[in-house]
Amino acid sequence: MLWSKLFIPTLRENPAEAEVVSHQLLLRAGYIRQLSAGIYSYLFLAQRSLRKIQQIVRQEMDAIGAQEVFLPALHPAEVWQESGRWDIMGDNMFRLKDRFQRDLCLGMTHEEIMTVLARGELRSYKQLPQIWYQIQTKFRDEPRPKSGLLRVRQFLMKDSYSFDLDAAGLDAAYDKHYQAYCRIFDRCGLQYTAVEAHSGAMGGSQSHEFMVASDAGEDFVSSCPDCGYSANLEKAVSRHSQPLAPDPAGDLNPEPFHTPGRKTIAEVAEFTGLPESSQMKSLVLVADGKPVLVMLRGDHQLSETKFGAISGDMEFRQAHPHEIQNWFGAAAGSLGPVGVKNMQILADQALAGRRNMIAGANRDDYHLRHVTLGEDFEAEIHDLRQVTAGDCCLSCGGALAIHKSVEIGHIFKLGYKYSDPMNLRVLNAEGKEVTPIMGSYGIGIERILSAAIELYHDKDGMILPPSIAPFDVVITPANNSDTAQMEAAREIYEACLAAGLDALLDDRDERPGVKFKDADLIGIPFRVVIGKKLGSGMVELVERKGKKTTDVAVAGAARAVAAQAGR
C-alpha cells in the first residue's frame, strides 16, 4: 500500500492523558483514538494488527477442533437471571431497556448464551464433546478504565466454551486449550507465563491465567525462580517464614498489660521489644451481614480473595468503628480473640502450633501476653494470608518473587455451574439424562497488542513482533524527487508483494528524517532504504529491532526481507 494514500496520524508529542508506554505509543503511532473513557476507535494500523492476532487465534482454535460461531452482544435479562449473574454482576454490567421496558444487557461474557444455545440443540452424548468459540465485542462498565487498551469498557475477546460428558472430557478440553494458548502467545511473540488462578465470579474448580510480566499490569503474580511454581497472588500459597523470636515456653495464662497509645502492630512491637511476628493481628470483617474475627500473625497480610472464598461472600467489608466498639467494648487498636463469644473466629494456619503470643485485650490501651490458639481461644484454621516476596516456595523452598502482570488469557473448568441450573441435559448411552460439564476460555485480543508494545519498544517507538505487526516491511526512498530511487523503490515494493510480504511504500513527499521517524514509531519490523548507495546498485535493509543494517542488491532486497522475516 502507498503511505501517501493512508490515514496514519502520527503525533510528535505524547498526548497528556497517556501514562503507560503502550497507550502513549498507540496514540502517537496513529493506531487508536479515544472516544470516551475506556472506549477507543481502532484506526487502520490497529485494525490490521488486531486482525493478524485474530487470525493466529482462529488458526490455533480451529486446530484443536473448535468451531467458530458469532453470538449476540445484546442479551435479554432472563438468561442472566437464570444463572443468577444478573444480580451478581452488579454495576459492572451495562444494562438497558427496550421500547417495551424489557430489561436487556450488553454481554460481558457468554457462558449463559452458549448454555442456552447448547440446551436447545444438544440431545445426545453422541454429540459431545463440542468446543464453540467466537471473537466478540465484550462490554464491561469498568469503575475505572485506564492504561489505554489494557482496561477498557468495550473490547474484543476470543471466548470459547467446551461441553463434555464427564470430568475426563473436560480435562482433555482444558488441556487442549492450554496447549493452544501457548501456541497462540508463542506465535504472537510474547514472553508469558501460565499461572494458577482464582476463578472469581466465573466459578469453577481449576483455572489458569496467562500473564505477561509488566509494570503496566494490574495483577500480581507470585513465582518461584527455582521450580517454576507460579500463581496469581490472590491464590498463591507459600511456607511462611519462621517467627523472628522464639515463643515463651510453658503453659502460661493470658495476662493483661498496659499499652498506652499503642494501637498498631508496629507500635506494640516497639513498645514490647518483641518482633511483629510474636503478635497476633485481629481483623473484624462483616461477611453475609455477620461479623467475623480474623486472626493473623502480626507481620502477615490478609488475602481478601482467600477470605472471600472461605466466607462465601466476596462482597464482605471491614467492620465500622462503632460496630467494633459495640461488639468488643474496645477500639480497633486493642482487639483480640480471648473471650470473644459472639462471632465466628478464623485463624491463619501460621498461628497453629504457636504459643504465648501477644494480642489485644479488648480493653482500650491494654494487650495480653501469653495467648495461645487452642487453649485460650478456639478458631477455625485456614490459609488466609497473602504471600509476600521472599516467602519460601511450598514445593521446593526457593524464595518467591512477586511481579506485576497483564492478564492476556484465562481458562476455567466451570464444572456444572451453568449447565446444571440452566438445565442443559443430554441422554447418555444408558438413556439416562445427564448434565454436560463445561469449560470457558478467554483471550483479550487488544491486550495481546498492548502487552507486546509494553514488552517491545524503545525510545523511537514500537518494535512489534513480525507476526502481529500491521506490515512486514516499509520501503523508504530517501529522496522522492530522485526518479532512480523512486523506480527502485517501486521495483522492490512489487517484489515484496509478489513474495507474499505485507509491504508499505513510503511514497510521501517528506524529508528522509520524517519517514524514518514514522517508520520507527509505528513499529514495522523491516525497512528497506533506497538512498545514495543506489548508484552502486545497493539498498539498505534495516531491522527495526536493534537497527541492524545490511546492504543488499536491489534485485535481492525482497528475498532478503523474506529470509530475515522467516518467510
Added chain:
RNA sequence: CGGGGCGUAGCGCAGCCUGGUAGCGCACCUGCCUUGGGCGCAGGGGGUCGGGCGUUCAAAUCGCCCCGCCCCGACCA
C-alpha cells in the same frame, strides 16, 4: 464511590494568583527552498478559553453548580 490533578486551535502548553476581550511551539494551507533522522524562509487559516448561573462597567481570569478526562485507592469474568 473516596483522594488528587487537569480542561485555552488537531497535539503539547503559557496566560488565571493581581479581571480590560487570547498567545507560543509543533501540526495544517500557499509559495520558494531543501532531501540520510521530525530542514529553512516568507505569507496564511483555525479558538463561543468544557458547560450553565452569578459578581462586575468589563470574566479565560473571581464565586457557585454541573460535565468530561487522567492519576492513586476501592472495585475488577
